[in-house]
Amino acid sequence: MLDAATIKQIRNFELRLSHRIDTLYSGEYSSAFKGRGIEFSQVRKYIEGDDIRLIDWNVTARMREPYVKEYVEERELSVLFLVDISKSAYFGTRRRTKRQLISEFTGTMAYLAMVHQDKVGLVLFTNEVERSLPIKKGRPHFFQLMNHLMNHESKGDGTNITEALKILTKRSLRRSIVFIVSDFITEEDLYRPLKSIYRRHDIIIVRTRDEQELELNFQGFIEVEDPETGEVYLLDSKDLSALRAYRKSMDEWTEYHTRVAKKLHIPIIELTTWTDISKPIIEFIRKRERGRSRR
Template sequence: MLSYSQGVVLNARVRISLDELLLLQAEARGFSLLPRQPVNSLLAGRHASRLRGRGLAFEELRRYHEGDDIRTMDWKATARLRTPQVRVYTEERERPVLLIVDQRQSMFFGSQRAMKSVVAAEAAALGLWRALDGGDRVGGLVIEDDQIAKVRPHRSRQRAMQLLHEIVRANHQIVPDRKGRHSSIDGAHRLNEALKQTVQIAKHDHLIVLISDLDGADDETQRLTTRLAAHNDMIVVAVYDPLGASLQGTPGMMANDRGRLHQIPASASFTEEFRKAFQRNLDRWREIFRSLRVPVLPISTVKSVPDQVRSRLGHPTAAR
């Protein structure tokens, strides 16, 4: 994934501070990160859940998927429809929240307002404060080019602060060019490593929020996401920069592709080809997540993150 190199196009806030993430606590209200649920249910302690398994009230009948509890099989419906059918129930239960926050080198890009890495940190803080305010356990994984910091879910402000500190630390470690090191290349595979670790933590009944630009996503990413979504609720916050979606080349402009600098051709054909390639990749992942019933929330770097979240996921009767 191409990103403009520092010093060529950089009219954005480069770093996030702990104080800024703390101030977002006041903004973490009036929205739900899962649009299929009522606003007051998401990340709100003991709330109605669409998690797989046995519960208190019947909600829907659907086709059997690998991993479903055989005790939920509806044999009459299976015989009638001639395909395995299971009954899905709602239940009152606490839901641990896991925030997967991307702070790799590919996130060090922004044309206006803020870098993608800063926007990801802001989105993570909103989710964290929303979870903590509702009494849910919250933890997370912070993806860096050369390591993954992990904070296991816990219902305490101290643990939440630990996660925020890890996000800020990682954010300040990102550099635009790591010459002589291979971490920027290896970082493309770090996304899947974080998902593998998430599989070990979130066996079932978690809410997983992946906040990333999906750089390096591949077939293994799809396999791991499928495994996670089978027994957990999941949402993808796709961070993007409009300039990165429609690359405009001017004479002498340079781009950084995982440590390698390239000159951007100043031609209409290159711009159109880049835009089409970006759109094809976006459409592919949208379809993959749609098939898994995983909502995708696109977040732009050029607008206020709380405003974008509320405009897309807000509820007209929700308290601000």
């Protein structure tokens, strides 16, 4: 049961989004995402000119004449958000924390899906999956999703994206659009786990950053997360060797994850705590729309 304060907060969020969607995202969501998948409809007799790749060889052998599979465009999408809520998500030095940024982005995309009658699901994870909401549609489900996004307190240490991705193979999921929302402060080798699922699902990486993590331009102490252990520790601005080592580690793993995404043709949306999320969302949707129109 949602408390009155949470309901009011979500309704205010909805109100802001309704104006933004009317002015910024109108029509673009559908053209960028709709029709991405197809689902099996029936088999029928082969007609000259049919694509031979659609021949159903089992039915053909049984009927002793060629039959092909027919598919129809999916009427609704399934959208799943894998959201990293590890300790580093609570970091933020400008407009908001990364956790607030993550909630704003995920809430915006989930709301877009809801108003287009699509299904949405949510997985919150740290070094393990902490909360999982099934893929469903409707406003009550959206309220539950937002409640967990805003109020779930993380328990685990570190980030284990590989563990979160396993949910895609454990569940019998139809083809889905999967947003992996994380700062990717992790030394995981993500190539194999992503490769195992990217053909079955439409994967999109959403990488979150705070200015201080990129520039390390601060005085005194700052909390940072060790990419390998997930341990949060204090970094001293006067310890130049530690600053250089941390920046080098961050740069190397950022470059590595970018290379993996590029190799698998997985798009990346870059979000920062000091800028509005509208611009990167619009840029991504329009780029995706252009890519589809060229096919």
